[in-house]
Amino acid sequence: MLENGLLHLTNWTANVIMPTIAGLFAAGAIYRFSKAQPYSHLSYAALAALMCSGLLRALEAFASQAGANDPDRYWISVLTLTNWVGNVMLPLYGTLQVVLAVVHYAGLLERMTIGEAWVRNFLSAIMCFSLSGILRLAEFWIANGTAGVK
Amino acid sequence: MTTPQILSDLLALLFDLAVPAAMCTMVLAGLALRSESGINFESGGRFQRWMIWSAIFLTVPQLLSWFAAQGIHMPGQGGGITSAWMNSIDTSFKSFVTDIVLAKLVPVFAAFFVLKAALDAAQGHSPLGSMVTAIFLLAASGTVQLMQGFNSGSQFATTDMLVSLWNFLAGTILPEAAGLAVAGAIIQFARHRPVMPLVFAALAFLSVSSLWKLVQVMVR
Numbered sequence: 004m005l006e007n008g009l010l011h012l013t014n015w016t017a018n019v020i021m022p023t024i025a026g027l028f029a030a031g032a033i034y035r036f037s038k039a040q041p042y043s044h045l046s047y048a049a050l051a052a053l054m055c056s057g058l059l060r061a062l063e064a065f066a067s068q069a070g071a072n073d074p075d076r077y078w079i080s081v082l083t084l085t086n087w088v089g090n091v092m093l094p095l096y097g098t099l100q101v102v103l104a105v106v107h108y109a110g111l112l113e114r115m116t117i118g119e120a121w122v123r124n125f126l127s128a129i130m131c132f133s134l135s136g137i138l139r140l141a142e143f144w145i146a147n148g149t150a151g152v153k
Numbered sequence: 154m155t156t157p158q159i160l161s162d163l164l165a166l167l168f169d170l171a172v173p174a175a176m177c178t179m180v181l182a183g184l185a186l187r188s189e190s191g192i193n194f195e196s197g198g199r200f201q202r203w204m205i206w207s208a209i210f211l212t213v214p215q216l217l218s219w220f221a222a223q224g225i226h227m228p229g230q231g232g233g234i235t236s237a238w239m240n241s242i243d244t245s246f247k248s249f250v251t252d253i254v255l256a257k258l259v260p261v262f263a264a265f266f267v268l269k270a271a272l273d274a275a276q277g278h279s280p281l282g283s284m285v286t287a288i289f290l291l292a293a294s295g296t297v298q299l300m301q302g303f304n305s306g307s308q309f310a311t312t313d314m315l316v317s318l319w320n321f322l323a324g325t326i327l328p329e330a331a332g333l334a335v336a337g338a339i340i341q342f343a344r345h346r347p348v349m350p351l352v353f354a355a356l357a358f359l360s361v362s363s364l365w366k367l368v369q370v371m372v373r
Contacts, residue, residue, distance in 0.1 A: 004291070004292035004294075004295025004296065005289060005292035005295060005296050005326070006325045006329065007292075008291065008292050009326060009329045012284060012285075013329050016332075016336045017332055017335070020336075021339065028343055044343065044345060047342070048339060048343035051339045051342065052339050052343075055335060055336055058339075059331065059355075062352075062355050062356055063331075063359060065356065066356055066359035066360050067359075069363065070363075071363060072362055072366050074363060074366045074370045076364075076367075077356065077357060077360040077364055080356045080359070081353070081356060084352075084356065
């Protein structure tokens with residue numbers, strides 16, 4: 004009974020509440036973007052909230068690299084986490100930085116930081132009206148994994 | 154010398170009331186759990202003490218068999234209660250625990266903790282402690298039945314039960330808590346608060362048995 008109660012609480016939190024507040028995080032990110040304030044934290048939080056169970060599966064995969072009674076299991080799981088951050092997350096982030104470098108060098112996003120704010124306001128308006136679509140797109144990408152990149 | 158009937162009846166009464174008493178101590182452990190944060194317990198605190206009392210009440214006959222193995226004469230545990238008055242006390246106490254404590258009081262306590270979870274959230278604290286306590290209280294009778302299943306029947310049944318309880322916590326409960334830790338880490342990230350303690354805690358929840366093995370290897 005106790006394990007069922009805690010399991011249901013965990014499932015409800017991760018599969019019902021977190022995807023719901025992902026919409027709130029995304030709305031907050033759009034609002035902060037419209038004010039030219041830092042917004043990336045909220046946008047990453049929205050994405051992470053949609054991937055809650057996937058992140059847990061990732062941690063379980065890190066922990067299961069060693070046997071249940073292996074004294075080195077915790078060290079190996081932290082090592083696997085470090086390897087995953089260094090070999091998966093950082094290259095993705097580096098690719099994103101290269102793209103941003105090209106975009107900034109080309110001056111494509113100057114209108115959002117220098118001079119008039121109309122580009123930023125226009126983009127914010129588009130995102131406000133299409134937030135549900137953006138969330139569905141993110142859910143589609145997450146649900147389909149690498150097959151979602153088409 | 155034969156044991157006087159009233160003492161035999163009293164002994165039978167106490168043995169019979171051990172399981173209902175374990176139910177009561179489990180409920181008291183649940184109430185103590187919230188006063189010690191709800192998602193953790195204090196070393197030597199009231200939660201720990203009520204849980205150990207639950208284990209002792211559930212293994213009283215086995216505990217007495219240890220005394221018998223040391224050569225101390227123990228009275229026989231067979232036979233029911235012959236006195237009608239003692240029988241009525243037995244029935245009344247069992248009815249009190251089943252019909253009042255478990256059926257009426259525990260759901261009300263759990264409901265108040267759910268209400269408290271909302272008030273905790275309003276105050277800026279985590280509602281998780283009160284939620285987990287509410288679940289613990291509602292599962293009190295199930296937990297006692299689970300612990301009865303851990304009774305090895307040997308002279309060391311009390312310690313065996315505590316070992317089985319540890320294995321249950323480490324192998325079943327804490328991996329479920331790892332999921333809550335991941336959700337908590339995401340919320341912490343959104344609030345610009347430290348995330349890594351919860352990530353490392355989630356990994357530790359998934360590796361508790363191996364951490365125990367690591368400590369044993371360190372000591373060797």
